[in-house]
Amino acid sequence: MLHIEGLTKRFGAKTAVDAATIRVEASSMIGIIGKSGAGKSTLLRMLNRLTSSSDGSISFEGREVSSLTGADKRRWQSECAMIFQQFNLVPRMDVVSNVLHGTLNKRSTLATMFNLYPSEDIHKAIEILDRLGIAEQAPKRAEALSGGQQQRVAIARALMQDPKIILADEPIASLDPMNAQIVMEALRRIHDEDGRLVICNLHTLDTARRYCDRVIGMRDGRIVFDGTPEQLTTGVARDIYGAGDEFSESATSTEIGALDQPAEQTAKVFA
Numbered sequence: 515m516l517h518i519e520g521l522t523k524r525f526g527a528k529t530a531v532d533a534a535t536i537r538v539e540a541s542s543m544i545g546i547i548g549k550s551g552a553g554k555s556t557l558l559r560m561l562n563r564l565t566s567s568s569d570g571s572i573s574f575e576g577r578e579v580s581s582l583t584g585a586d587k588r589r590w591q592s593e594c595a596m597i598f599q600q601f602n603l604v605p606r607m608d609v610v611s612n613v614l615h616g617t618l619n620k621r622s623t624l625a626t627m628f629n630l631y632p633s634e635d636i637h638k639a640i641e642i643l644d645r646l647g648i649a650e651q652a653p654k655r656a657e658a659l660s661g662g663q664q665q666r667v668a669i670a671r672a673l674m675q676d677p678k679i680i681l682a683d684e685p686i687a688s689l690d691p692m693n694a695q696i697v698m699e700a701l702r703r704i705h706d707e708d709g710r711l712v713i714c715n716l717h718t719l720d721t722a723r724r725y726c727d728r729v730i731g732m733r734d735g736r737i738v739f740d741g742t743p744e745q746l747t748t749g750v751a752r753d754i755y756g757a758g759d760e761f762s763e764s765a766t767s768t769e770i771g772a773l774d775q776p777a778e779q780t781a782k783v784f785a
Contacts, residue, residue, distance in 0.1 A: 616674025662693025
């Protein structure tokens with residue numbers, strides 16, 4: 515399905531992602547964890563082609579996508595939708611118009627400038643917002659919504675593209691626990707119900723373990739772990755975050771210790 519082979523990104527003398535190889539043979543929900551600066555965001559940006567790779571290749575369903583240009587590259591970016599930590603909405607624009615921006619690659623520039631969208635697209639946008647529990651927010655300005663609601667608008671915009679892959683770059687990093695749970699449950703439901711491949715950069719170990727089928731750990735640009743949530747033990751976590759680290763940013767020692775407990779015990783730690 516998705517094959518990433520030796521993917522590398524260099525910024526001058528610094529290697530942000532170092533020969534990453536990932537094979538995804540079936541649709542799943544994958545969490546990528548690691549400290550800030552581990553290369554998680556750069557990896558997702560290369561997958562979406564927002565950033566070009568220095569070496570390596572990306573192929574999806576047998577099609578090589580890492581060298582696409584022009585219209586072919588834009589089509590790939592429609593198939594591989596991106597959700598960002600800071601939502602990237604137009605604050606003073608109404609919610610439904612923000613969602614309709616998910617069709618930009620399919621519409622003319624003139625139609626977009628004057629908000630000339632077909633009625634079927636508007637109906638689809640409302641249906642997606644309803645699915646995410648925020649249809650009543652459709653006429654409001656995006657800036658009037660809470661952070662959790664804005665992130666769901668961003669998810670709705672991604673779904674308007676009808677993508678095969680959804681890439682979420684730290685989608686809950688700026689949200690409170692309740693909204694973080696709502697957003698993660700929405701992403702999980704999209705995978706379960708639609709069969710879309712979802713890849714999330716995540717900041718906490720427990721979130722990856724609770725919602726993902728597969729977890730990839732990155733450290734200093736390299737993949738140091740690739741396995742199931744059950745395999746994400748204390749020792750593995752220390753390989754990802756560093757044995758001498760205090761886990762202050764991405765995982766507390768309580769979280770690390772909880773990883774060796776059954777899932778129901780882990781949930782109590784984070785209640």
